[in-house]
Amino acid sequence: MQSFIGEIGSAPLLFGAGERALAEQLFAGLKAMSFDGVGISRETYGPGETQAMALIETAAKQHGLETCWDAARNLIVRLPGAAPELPVAATGSHVDSVPEGGNYDGAAGVIAGLMTLIAAKRLGGRQRTLELYVLRGEESAWYGGPCYFGSRALFGQLEASDFASARRGSDVTLGAAMAACGADMAALTAGAPLLRPEHFQAWIELHIEQGPVLVAKAKPVGIVTGIRGNVRHRRVVCRGEAAHSGAVPRWLRHDAVLAMAELLMRIDEHWRVLLEWGEDLVVTSGIVETNPREHAVSRVPGEVSFALEYRSQDAKTLQSFGALIRSECDQIGAKRGVAFDLGPALPTKPAKMSEDLVERAAAVAAAKAIPAEIMPSGAGHDTAVFANAGVPATMIFVRNEHGSHNPNEAMDMADFFLGAEVLGQTLLDIAVQPEGDRP
Amino acid sequence: MTPAPAAEAARIVLEAGAVYTRTSGDPFFFSSGWASPIFIDIKRLIAFPEARDRLIALALARIEALYGEGAFDQIAGCELAGVPFAAIVADRLRLPLVVAKKQSRGFGRLAQLEGAFDPGARTLLIDDLTTDGRTKANFRRALEAAEADVVGVFVLLDYRVFGAGGDIGSLMTLADILAAARAHALLEPGPLGVIEAFAADAAGWSRRNGGIGGV
Numbered sequence: 001m002q003s004f005i006g007e008i009g010s011a012p013l014l015f016g017a018g019e020r021a022l023a024e025q026l027f028a029g030l031k032a033m034s035f036d037g038v039g040i041s042r043e044t045y046g047p048g049e050t051q052a053m054a055l056i057e058t059a060a061k062q063h064g065l066e067t068c069w070d071a072a073r074n075l076i077v078r079l080p081g082a083a084p085e086l087p088v089a090a091t092g093s094h095v096d097s098v099p100e101g102g103n104y105d106g107a108a109g110v111i112a113g114l115m116t117l118i119a120a121k122r123l124g125g126r127q128r129t130l131e132l133y134v135l136r137g138e139e140s141a142w143y144g145g146p147c148y149f150g151s152r153a154l155f156g157q158l159e160a161s162d163f164a165s166a167r168r169g170s171d172v173t174l175g176a177a178m179a180a181c182g183a184d185m186a187a188l189t190a191g192a193p194l195l196r197p198e199h200f201q202a203w204i205e206l207h208i209e210q211g212p213v214l215v216a217k218a219k220p221v222g223i224v225t226g227i228r229g230n231v232r233h234r235r236v237v238c239r240g241e242a243a244h245s246g247a248v249p250r251w252l253r254h255d256a257v258l259a260m261a262e263l264l265m266r267i268d269e270h271w272r273v274l275l276e277w278g279e280d281l282v283v284t285s286g287i288v289e290t291n292p293r294e295h296a297v298s299r300v301p302g303e304v305s306f307a308l309e310y311r312s313q314d315a316k317t318l319q320s321f322g323a324l325i326r327s328e329c330d331q332i333g334a335k336r337g338v339a340f341d342l343g344p345a346l347p348t349k350p351a352k353m354s355e356d357l358v359e360r361a362a363a364v365a366a367a368k369a370i371p372a373e374i375m376p377s378g379a380g381h382d383t384a385v386f387a388n389a390g391v392p393a394t395m396i397f398v399r400n401e402h403g404s405h406n407p408n409e410a411m412d413m414a415d416f417f418l419g420a421e422v423l424g425q426t427l428l429d430i431a432v433q434p435e436g437d438r439p
Numbered sequence: 440m441t442p443a444p445a446a447e448a449a450r451i452v453l454e455a456g457a458v459y460t461r462t463s464g465d466p467f468f469f470s471s472g473w474a475s476p477i478f479i480d481i482k483r484l485i486a487f488p489e490a491r492d493r494l495i496a497l498a499l500a501r502i503e504a505l506y507g508e509g510a511f512d513q514i515a516g517c518e519l520a521g522v523p524f525a526a527i528v529a530d531r532l533r534l535p536l537v538v539a540k541k542q543s544r545g546f547g548r549l550a551q552l553e554g555a556f557d558p559g560a561r562t563l564l565i566d567d568l569t570t571d572g573r574t575k576a577n578f579r580r581a582l583e584a585a586e587a588d589v590v591g592v593f594v595l596l597d598y599r600v601f602g603a604g605g606d607i608g609s610l611m612t613l614a615d616i617l618a619a620a621r622a623h624a625l626l627e628p629g630p631l632g633v634i635e636a637f638a639a640d641a642a643g644w645s646r647r648n649g650g651i652g653g654v
């Protein structure tokens with residue numbers, strides 16, 4: 001499978017057999033140390049995460065790269081350029097995983113980044129420093145909340161509520177777990193940024209795709225134009241009036257479930273039309289509950305609660321869609337004699353990727369004849385934190401068969417090396433150029 | 440002698456089999472909650488080209504009598520039953536057609552409409568019928584939100600027994616239907632008596648028969 005790689009592109013390939021063998025070896029090493037019997041478990045600010053980071057650090061040092069740990073105990077691997085005063089070309093990803101997760105989510109980006117620095121050292125000729133960030137705490141599975149703890153710490157965005165959040169199934173706080181890993185809690189709680197956005201010329205993260213697009217399009221690599229933000233209503237309550245299901249005629253009912261159903265169908269219809277108009281939007285109602293203490297087959301439901309989440313790359317779409325939902329709630333409420341209580345809306349901002357970086361990565365893929373899909377990211381990533389902090393950023397996706405957050409992630413190593421080529425070459429091209437404004 | 444337009448229209452509707460009665464047992468319930476012993480299915484007329492053609496001709500004459508000649512820049516039809524009639528009227532008058540939907544889809548000026556028009560377009564909104572006029576307000580709002588100048592709202596049939604429907608123009612009323620039914624013996628005398636009693640006090644009749652008693 002790998003033998004054809006050297007033949008498809010007209011531009012020379014960056015990675016040699018040594019870097020490829022190292023990648024295989026690191027994936028195998030990570031898998032061996034993190035297998036939990038079902039899948040891979042590397043807990044946020046836990047020993048498994050630290051152990052995985054140490055494996056990367058050892059390999060980096062063996063290849064003559066500099067390493068250091070920041071106040072949040074993120075690992076930074078560095079290859080200084082001839083002009084270290086220039087903004088750096090950086091990459092990175094996370095090494096934590098969900099419980100019983102897969103080996104490639106996060107780790108693929110770290111290993112591709114390490115390959116890039118090693119190849120760059122071998123090739124020489126760089127002006128800018130190259131940096132690899134091995135980030136902690138990206139997954140929300142362990143401590144909930146907005147997560148992205150490692151990257152948010154870089155920009156001084158951690159808050160008291162983050163440190164206080166409790167680990168799933170226990171009362172250990174994130175703050176305690178961070179301290180146990182050796183984080184500088186005084187510096188972090190003070191909230192001062194560890195880095196300024198101007199430190200970076202560009203940030204590019206490689207990650208397995210967590211959706212089905214690349215498999216469907218039969219392309220090994222994706223280049224990301226934006227990362228969807230979202231608005232979450234954890235519990236919308238629709239209140240009508242409970243009544244006997246046989247005795248009360250239709251026009252006298254205030255059926256909470258039918259009102260919710262109408263709302264969801266209207267939302268679905270708006271969604272369909274907005275997609276036709278080219279808006280980026282996904283909508284999900286993943287939890288629906290009538291109250292078991294009062295619901296019954298023969299009772300017109302007086303109350304139902306449900307979750308509502310919608311995501312878009314466009315902050316304006318999120319805002320307009322929110323207004324639309326509120327107006328539909330009012331209309332249906334008036335028509336059916338029910339009241340919708342949306343509760344708090346928890347927003348995560350969408351992140352727009354740098355058009356310049358997307359173009360550069362697309363040009364690299366074209367020059368190497370690597371089929372690449374220009375696409376949005378449905379899932380959230382550390383890169384959104386970088387982009388929203390003002391760092392020009394994009395992501396490289398690698399095709400992956402079975403989604404992520406499960407042990408059946410199926411990334412083909414041939415696809416991984418193609419994605420790594422696009423990542424590494426794009427970063428290297430930026431590193432050799434001392435000129436130019438930040439994209 | 441040529442019959443009055445309303446009487447002729449009522450007879451067309453009766454002869455098309457579009458008038459249904461339930462004068463014993465459970466009445467009809469309109470979606471607005473009114474109970475009624477009579478249900479007039481105007482949209483059934485689209486199936487009869489001759490009758491439809493005459494009905495539209497009568498409607499066009501009535502529209503001109505109500506609003507004058509050249510009073511509109513466009514015709515709007517209410518989803519769903521208003522649309523075929525509005526389309527034929529727009530076609531006869533060589534005017535643009537716009538469709539007003541029950542619900543908006545997406546956002547933007549025309550989210551609840553289909554078609555295209557400039558702000559200020561003088562608009563006649565057409566539907567097949569009205570009971571108490573409440574649903575017309577939704578369509579009117581959609582047009583006005585898109586800056587149409589809604590000059591008039593016109594229906595083929597106005598029950599005109601459920602209270603004020605605002606200033607809605609109509610070709611015929613329930614009274615015209617009942618008069619035509621009696622004149623041409625198109626409904627049985629027994630049921631007709633029940634319906635005439637209903638027409639005299641629709642709110643009371645509705646309330647006594649399990650429907651709403653007012654809006």
Ligand SMILES: [Zn+2]
Nearest residue numbers: 105106138207
């Ligand atoms: Zn990830």
